Amino acid sequence: MPYQEISATVTDKNMQAVKDAITAIETALPFLITLTEAERKQLRKTGASRLSFVQDAAQVAQDNPDILPKTFDVDGFESAVALFTAMTEINTLLAQLASQIDDTHLAVGVEALSGASDVYKYVKAAATKTPGLKPVADQLGQLFQKGAATRRANKKAAAAKAGAK
Numbered sequence: 446m447p448y449q450e451i452s453a454t455v456t457d458k459n460m461q462a463v464k465d466a467i468t469a470i471e472t473a474l475p476f477l478i479t480l481t482e483a484e485r486k487q488l489r490k491t492g493a494s495r496l497s498f499v500q501d502a503a504q505v506a507q508d509n510p511d512i513l514p515k516t517f518d519v520d521g522f523e524s525a526v527a528l529f530t531a532m533t534e535i536n537t538l539l540a541q542l543a544s545q546i547d548d549t550h551l552a553v554g555v556e557a558l559s560g561a562s563d564v565y566k567y568v569k570a571a572a573t574k575t576p577g578l579k580p581v582a583d584q585l586g587q588l589f590q591k592g593a594a595t596r597r598a599n600k601k602a603a604a605a606k607a608g609a610k
Contacts, residue, residue, distance in 0.1 A: 451553050496533050
């Protein structure tokens, strides 16, 4: 079902509640890190699809401790598995929320841009008869053209990237 036009506001109180919730998450997870792009590329990829493998390996290690070398840190491994399991759940929940936020942001942005385009058309038409609107029409026109140039550049870059694959 297509979405309905969104009519809502985010009050200062709501915005502060969101910021507080984000701060609470950061406080609850003080070990979070930020990787550079180069560091991310060097790491072996993991995710929800690897969770079963990791959990099964942890169970095997727990059931068969005698097959592991003495140098293998079983406690450290079990701790990493527990954290990976928890982080997978948190990541899934936040990815769902991020997806909803992104979709809403996109839809509301389209609505706002459509309204702005209408205003620009009205201002442009009125500028020929209303003193003082010409500079406003010119300013909106420059911003409109800048947005169009950015869209063309993005499409060209996407086409080039698709052609390179």
